[in-house]
Amino acid sequence: MRSLIREGSGYWRYVPVRGGVRFLTGYAYRPRWGCLGRLIDLVFGPLFGWATAWSFDRLRLWLERGVPPERARLHFIAEFVLRAALIAVALRTGWWVLAAPAVALPPHPLTPAARRCRRRPGKDMP
Numbered sequence: 523m524r525s526l527i528r529e530g531s532g533y534w535r536y537v538p539v540r541g542g543v544r545f546l547t548g549y550a551y552r553p554r555w556g557c558l559g560r561l562i563d564l565v566f567g568p569l570f571g572w573a574t575a576w577s578f579d580r581l582r583l584w585l586e587r588g589v590p591p592e593r594a595r596l597h598f599i600a601e602f603v604l605r606a607a608l609i610a611v612a613l614r615t616g617w618w619v620l621a622a623p624a625v626a627l628p629p630h631p632l633t634p635a636a637r638r639c640r641r642r643p644g645k646d647m648p
Contacts, residue, residue, distance in 0.1 A: 526566055528554040534578065542586045545578040545639050575639035582638075589632055597633040 530551025537544045549571070553559035576598075583589040589597070605624035612621035629635040 526553050526555070526559055526562055527551045528559075532574075543582060545575075545582055547574055547578060547639060549574065572636045575636035576634055579636065579638045580634040583632060583634055587632065594632070594634050597630065601630060601633045 528551070530549065532549030532551075533547065535546040537546060553563045553566075555562070580591050580594045580598075583594045584591055608624040609621045612618050612624075629637075
């Protein structure tokens with residue numbers, strides 16, 4: 523088998539809230555390959571959760587604000603490059619104050635962000 527996931531389940535829920543929709547997601551799965559699978563899952567699990575939440579925020583932007591997914595992805599790339607550039611300049615010059623906005627500022631309202639989606643990884647699988 524190629525998949526890390528032996529078995530699993532998940533849900534996606536849309537909850538109307540004032541001014542829009544909140545996306546909730548939860549998932550649980552068991553990895554394959556014994557100890558090796560659990561070790562790989564230390565990286566895969568958080569990445570899987572982040573990617574799921576990010577994609578749902580991208581969908582939310584399309585539904586609520588009319589931002590097509592392709593444009594939202596471009597916003598994400600542009601913001602990521604800008605933040606990475608600020609951090610790189612701060613590391614190169616020693617001006618750590620330049621890194622502060624890259625780390626502390628929230629994402630632009632039209633940029634998809636996983637942190638906007640509440641998620642509960644691994645809570646439903648025995």
